[in-house]
């Protein structure tokens with residue numbers, strides 16, 4: 381064998397020679413994935429500034445605490461006019477800090493020390509005034525001073541009137557913060573407390589908490605282009621009726637979110653679902669299996685990882701009626717169905733194929749069906765779940781099948797399952813795994829029709 385040329389080859393050699401080393405890599409990743417599930421042990425300083433959205437900071441404290449974070453709160457004078465420090469103290473279980481000149485801090489160095497043991501400062505809501513001060517490096521109150529003196533990253537969730545947000549001065553300040561490496565979460569568009577409508581609403585507390593969780597995820601897919609399919613497809617019977625299934629899209633959207641959090645550049649091809657795309661994910665909406673196939677075909681060559689989570693209809697109606705089919709009492713209605721393209725098998729057989737991950741929703745014999753599907757599609761990794769437990773639910777219990785065997789992920793919220801799946805994919809990519817069962821797939825998989 382020639383000498384290994386790069387780090388990936390060297391890693392592969394070590395795995396081949398050491399045998400057990402690969403197993404320990406997977407064990408390590410399983411443990412890392414388990415740690416990724418919450419904000420357990422993370423120390424966050426939440427800065428609250430003076431805006432109507434300050435009341436939502438109470439919910440944010442609650443969510444961060446629930447996720448296991450230690451939350452220290454600092455409030456500006458203006459923030460204390462909107463909500464009381466007492467509320468934040470009760471929710472965070474800690475003293476709330478408001479005063480740069482606090483005589484109770486022995487050495488009066490609160491503006492330095494309060495952020496020293498923190499992993500992240502989150503400012504929500506971030507007023508136009510705070511953003512301007514932070515952009516300029518002003519430090520005339522406790523929150524701006526400790527922001528300037530920080531060593532940890534800063535995430536700001538702006539909240540203000542639409543004109544304040546759109547003002548060139550604010551936009552200039554936000555650009556300056558971004559250039560300084562500050563993370564800006566939001567704002568969103570919508571109806572505002574002042575009665576006007578437009579950009580400037582603070583993201584909802586759940587979305588900010590999700591940004592915080594995302595911040596702490598390891599960048600396991602950095603630089604990778606990831607294509608994910610999600611949701612059901614709909615096959616028209618007539619203009620008002622369709623053949624579909626009860627996939628909610630939640631698992632696929634969670635996978636897209638986890639891949640994006642892991643640093644991947646994610647495109648999500650989604651069937652009809654009532655879900656918002658995760659922040660930072662490019663979304664392509666489709667309806668039918670053939671539309672999904674076209675959307676995937678157009679992008680498959682340019683992606684590194686393809687994760688087929690969508691519950692694609694196997695069959696479509698051969699001749700959908702142009703007009704609504706009328707009920708005819710006592711008469712049977714027969715629909716002729718024809719097979720839809722097999723999107724996963726198509727991508728898995730591309731000459732320049734990405735790393736392919738299939739999903740199997742089975743109603744019984746999970747392991748047997750999953751192994752058979754993995755071999756039939758010719759994919760290196762297959763995630764299987766029981767359809768009756770997974771469809772539409774918030775939780776799931778995935779089992780992963782690869783050439784090393786079976787890896788149950790336990791039960792948990794779909795985003796946690798998705799993060800574990802992403803960690804497994806990253807470990808397989810790092811180990812240089814190639815698609816499995818390709819020869820078998822070439823023999824067995826049917827040529828998809830376009």
Ligand SMILES: Cc1cc2nc3c(=O)[nH]c(=O)nc-3n(C[C@H](O)[C@H](O)[C@H](O)COP(=O)(O)O)c2cc1C
Nearest residue numbers: 429430431432456458459507508509510539540541
């Ligand atoms: C009722 C009311 C609502 C306000 N809402 C906002 C807001 O949503 N966003 C904002 O940037 N400023 C808002 N302001 C103005 C800020 O409170 C003001 O600029 C203040 O100086 C901000 O101080 P701080 O950045 O130190 O918290 C509001 C003021 C009032 C009186």
